[in-house]
Amino acid sequence: MMFAEGHGLHPGHENLGGHIRFFNLDSGIFVRVRLPLLTDHCVLDSVEGLLVLQRDEDTAIHLLHPFTGDIVELPPLTSLAMQLKTDYTEATKLKLMRHISASISVADDGVVRVMVILIRMMRAAVATSQDTEWSMLSWRVPSHYQPLSTGGxxxxxxxxxxxxxxxxxxxxxxxxxxxxxxxxxxxxxxxxxxxxxxxxxxxxxxxxxxxxxxxxxxxxxxxxxxxxxxxxxxxVKGIGDKVIFVGGRALCVSSKILPPTTGNAVIYQHPRELTFSQYCLGSSTWSLATDECSMSMSGLTQGPCSLIPHVFTCCSRRHWNKGLMYWRDNEPLTWKVKQKFRDGVNHSHDPSLISPTRLFS
Missing domain, CATH: 2.20.25 (N-terminal domain of TfIIb)
Structure with a gap:
């Protein structure tokens, strides 16, 4: 997964020096990669090991393999905004389109086809690496939770x-x-x-x-x-040493990289609680998944379970690509945004804060 750094350090932030870290969910190994491309692109999604990027200059969509540097170029989102028959301004349309879920397939001739679900607009569109514009599909997407993308x-x-x-x-x-x-x-x-x-x-x-x-x-x-x-x-009676994280999206992680968690469990924010809870599938019992230090509102105190909020942040696209950490539903997001304004950190990669004059940067 692309590691969620927190502290306002969104991908491409100048303090990261053009680098970004990835965290292996099976081995726990960190890999630090130089990706200067992120200085003028924002990350919209990740799928099949690729990052889905939008270029600030013209809204062109790129698929990036973070370890080889290979790039697939796709049409700009502006070609899609013009097809939407709504009362929204074009700036608002483009802002809403940044919330996507993508799937990818590759034909025998090497042509890459991408389908994106525009989550906030309940529509879907397709484009290939040979197209000059996106094609909006005629049907509407059923109302849904965050989609799961796998195998095209x-x-x-x-x-x-x-x-x-x-x-x-x-x-x-x-x-x-x-x-x-x-x-x-x-x-x-x-x-x-x-x-x-x-x-x-x-x-x-x-x-x-x-x-x-x-x-x-x-x-x-x-x-x-x-x-x-x-x-x-x-x-299913058991999932071995795996732990399932359920947030906006869901991830499966090896418990070996998250001590002291045990396998065969589901971790998520219980509907009646404000803390991350762990449900053991074997014993059908609940327990706290994090310690008090890891749930610090400041985000500065790191406890022995501090990786758990980082993994949870990857399940929440409202936070994952913006340098924000997912703690509790709405309150910490508001606090972190205020902190970013106070620190003078560039917040332009947060779609919820973008003004029409700063849409792409």
Whole structure:
């Protein structure tokens, strides 16, 4: 993962000297890479080991392999903004478009095709490395949690909990980068199997579905997506030494790199708590996932579990690419933004703070 530095050090910040760190979620090894490209690009997403970048100058989208330096050039987002029939100004459209989830496929002839879900606009668009503009797809994306992108496909959960029509199921849709068909409904999950909210995560090359098994939020359950598609509703009993982090997105991490955490667990911010909680799948018990030092509001005190907030920050795209740390939902984000203004740190890579005159820098 691209390591979340915190302290206002967004990718490309001058204090990083053109470098950026990556953290291996299996081995715990840090790799520091020189990427001067980030001085005039902002990071929008990461997928299949690549960084999805937007160039400040003209909104062109680039796929960057951070270790080889290889780049795939894609059309600018301005070509997509003109296709949106809304009352938004073009500056607002471009601001909203920065919140994306991308999937990538490569044809036999080497042509790269990318599909992006515009999360805040509920639309999708495609472009190839040979195109000069993006193509907006005609259909709307179902309302959903953060999508999971893997193997050229995107999976998303549409939960009907707040809808009047059939409010007792969650639906999983599949979208493929090389197809332009409407999202394909692949499974409907009864509420008695997994209750709101429901998340998707890739673990050992398999897609898992994580959620509560009742509306009391007392227990969690993990199912294989392939089992649910086949209407086999037996929860996964264990995930070995893995730990699943659930935030806006979900990550699977080896417990060996996060002492003193143990494997076979799910870590996330419990709906009724303000702290990061750990749920052991084996014993069906909850415990705190971080110590008091690691949850310091200042972000300056580092405790023995201090890597856990960094991994959580990678699950929250509101924080991950902006030099902000994810602590608790809204309060710390406000505090960190104020801190950045007070310190005079360049905050222009935060889409929520961009003015029309500073849209690309």
């Amino acid at each position: 496909k995107q999976y998303l959960v549409h939960d009907t909990f707040f809808e009047d029509i059939d409010p007792d199921v969650a639906q999983v849709f599949q979208m493929e980068a090389h197809l332009q068909d409407t999202p394909k409904l692949i499974v409907t999950i009864p509420r008695e199997i997994l209750a709101y909210p429901v998340y998707l995560v890739e673990c050992d090359s398999e897609v898992l579905v994580v959620g509560h098994n009742d509306m009391s939020f007392t227990h969690l359950a993990v199912h294989r997506l392939s089992d649910l598609v086949s209407e086999r509703y037996v929860p």
